[in-house]
Every structure is written in C-alpha cells, then in structure tokens.
Amino acid sequence: MLNLFWAELRRSWIQFIRYPADAIAGLLITTLVFYGLFASARYIAGPSVQFGDRLDAIVIGYVLWTLLIFIMNDIAVGLQAEAQTGTLEQLFLSPFGASRVFLMRAIASLTLRLFLTLVGLLIIMAITGSRLNFSFSLFLPLSTILLGAYGLSFALGALALLLKRVQQVLGIFQFALLFLISTPTEDWTGSLQMLSRILPMTAGAGVLRELMAEGQALDWNELAIAFINGAVYLVVGVLLFWQAERRAKQRGLLSGY
Template identity: 30%
Template structure:
C-alpha cells in the first residue's frame, strides 16, 4: 500500500503540469455551476453549500474512472494475472490501490479547495467532526468503486460507464443542489447513491454547526454508517463474483 502510494505520488510530481490543468478545469466547472445556480451572481451561503458537495464529488471524479483505467491498463499490458499470484487477495490489493488513489486525489482536492476559497472568498469553518464523516463517506465510495472494478474484469472497457456514473453523481447526489430541493421520488433515489448521505451530514456539521452527537441522535450519522458498510460489503461480494466469472471464462488477462 505504501509502495503504491509512493509510486502514485511520483507520477503526480512527474506530471505536475497535468495536475495543474485538472485543478484549473474542476475550478472552472465549480465557478460556472455557482454562477448559473446563483442566477448570474455568487451568493456566499450558496457558495459554501455548493463547495462542500463539490469537494466530496471530486473524490468520486478521481476514484471511479481511476480504478477502471488501472485495471484496463494492466489487462492491456498482460500483467493483471500477476496481481492474482500475490499471497494477498486481489480485492485487498485493489483496496490498497484505491487507498493510494485517495491519498493522491486529496492533493487535487486540497489544491482546488484552496484556490476556490482564495478566489471566491468562500467561508468554511474547519471542524474536526467533519473528518470521521468524510472517512465514512469515502469508505462507501470505495465499496462502489469495487463494483466498477469487478465490472472491468468482466467487460474490460468500462471507461465510458465510469465517466457516465461520475457525471451522474455530480447532479444526483446533492453535490450541486441539496436533495431537500429535489422531488420526493428523486430524493429517494439520490439517498441510495454512495456520497449523498455523506454530503448531507457534512453540510449539517460544517455549515449548520451541528455536532456529531446531534447528527447521531437524528439518525443521519447512523444511516451513513449503515449505508457505507452496505456499499463496502456489496462491492466486495460483487467484485469476487465478477472475478469468478472472468476466471471461469478464461478472460482475466485478455483484453
């Protein structure tokens, strides 16, 4: 895991110009979305609401297509089977890669967040209570990423699906607009998605000043724990199932 993280950090440093371009791109998307949702103006309260959801979505933007691309590259290079020769289970190694992606994607998130805060003067109180909530949210996202990793083992080319999913999450998880403004049927669908509940709890803590005990007592935090645990377990099971299918078909290392 540490070696994988170190390798990815070296890649980030080697391609720092590309990282800078990504930071500029996601910053422009945020500014454009804020401008449109604010009817041509930047409203401080709305900026903070949007900022919290957008930062969480950035992790999804990196992780979801990232794991698909990683497995596809290994299949093309013919090195995917080597992962299965390791004493450690393949899904554990994959989670290690996802963890390494989380570390490197945090660099992108922090650079983007810092730039947007300085440029748009976004007010965001930093509270330690947000850290465990963010971790729980990312655990659920990792489980969801395992599902896509399993699909990549079977179908090989899933980049288009990954792009579709991460763009859908931007609009359907409350990243841009709180889900309490959604129609009831859409809000119910949104709450089943991997980062929706995490965004909602983070907004309660960072924007509304609620404590962990407060969001625990109203069941928001409890539901987040259950939700993320389900995604992690389901992701693990689906990955193993897809792995079994790929092995049975003899297409694990084929592309």
C-alpha cells in the same frame, strides 16, 4: 497489509513526481470550470445577488464530486490500464489477492488526491468568497462517503474486469454522482427522507454540508446511518468484485485485452 500499503503509496508518489504536470493540470481545470460556472451564475442573477449558505453547499458538492469521480474511476480505469499493458494477470497471481491490491492502491492514491482536493477547495474559496467551517469532526462524515465511493468503485471494477471497456458507463455514473452529491437530501422529509438514507453517500454528504456550510453540530444519529450506508455499499461492491474475479478466471479473461 501494511507493507502492501507502503509499497503502493511509494508507487503513487513516484508516479506523481514523475508526471506532476498531469495532476496540476487536472487541478487547474476543475478549478477553472467551477469559476466559469460561478461567474456565469452571478452574471445571470445580477451583481447584487447574495448566495449565502447555498454557495457554500455548492462548493462542497462540487469539490466532493471531483474527489469521488477520481475514486470511482480509480479501480476501473486501473484495471483497463493493466489489461492494456498485459500485467493484469500478474496482479491476480499476487499472494495478497487482487481485491487487496486494488484496495491498498486506491487508499494510497487517495492520500495524495486528498491533498490536491484541499488545495483546490482553498482556491475555490478564495475566488468565490465562500467561508466554510473546518474541524476534525469533518473526517467522520467524509469517511462514510469514502466507504460508499469505494463500494461503487469496486462494483465498476467488476464491470471493467468482465467487459474491459466501460468508459461510457463511467461517464453515466459521473452525472448520476453529481446529482447524488449536490442535491440537499438532508432537507427531504417523509418517504423522500427514507430514500436519501438508502441512496449511496447522500447521508454522509448531508451531514458534511450541515457541518461545513451551515455550522451545525454533528448529528450522531445521521452519522450512524451514514456509516451503515457506506459499509453496506462497500461490502456489496467487494462481493461483486469477487464474483466478477471468479467468472473472469473461469472464462479466461485475465490473460489478454
């Protein structure tokens, strides 16, 4: 598995240095889009408005959203690209298995994406004046969010494996993902609080906002709930991918686009 990870990491790095303009353009676009929204909101609210912690929470939600869009699209878009180039069947004949190949490929590409996301976050903080709290404990809630994101990514990959073209479905999920990540579900009470612990990635996003935007101490109980949530979605996503792989092989969908 380690050899597979290093091979996929080398593959991701080669693609990055061969086509750097694509990654840089994506970073600039996401940054400019947020700045446009921020400038429009300040113009509407007036020059004297003070966003306070809300601005920090919005920055966190937006940056997380851009990162999770990449993660959720990674496997599905990768499957479509492999199908179009005619190499999809070769991946499923790998001795590692298709699910392991795509998981290691996703983790390898995430390594580079995290660096670009951090650069984008620093740029957004500079142009908006947001002040976020950084500590090593941030990796704990972030890891729970990534678990859930990869679970959904495998589920979307299962759809791509069977349907081949899922661009419209991915677009719908992107807007739903913006709601899940940006809504302050940590403030919900009663039955809504229970719902926030069931929805994917919302528990981890709430803990991350409390740490970075509000400067609160790490809530270990909420973190444990977030880990369970992310692990469940990851297991369900992988199981759906395995089931889709079996049906695709039975229906002979791997050899052609």
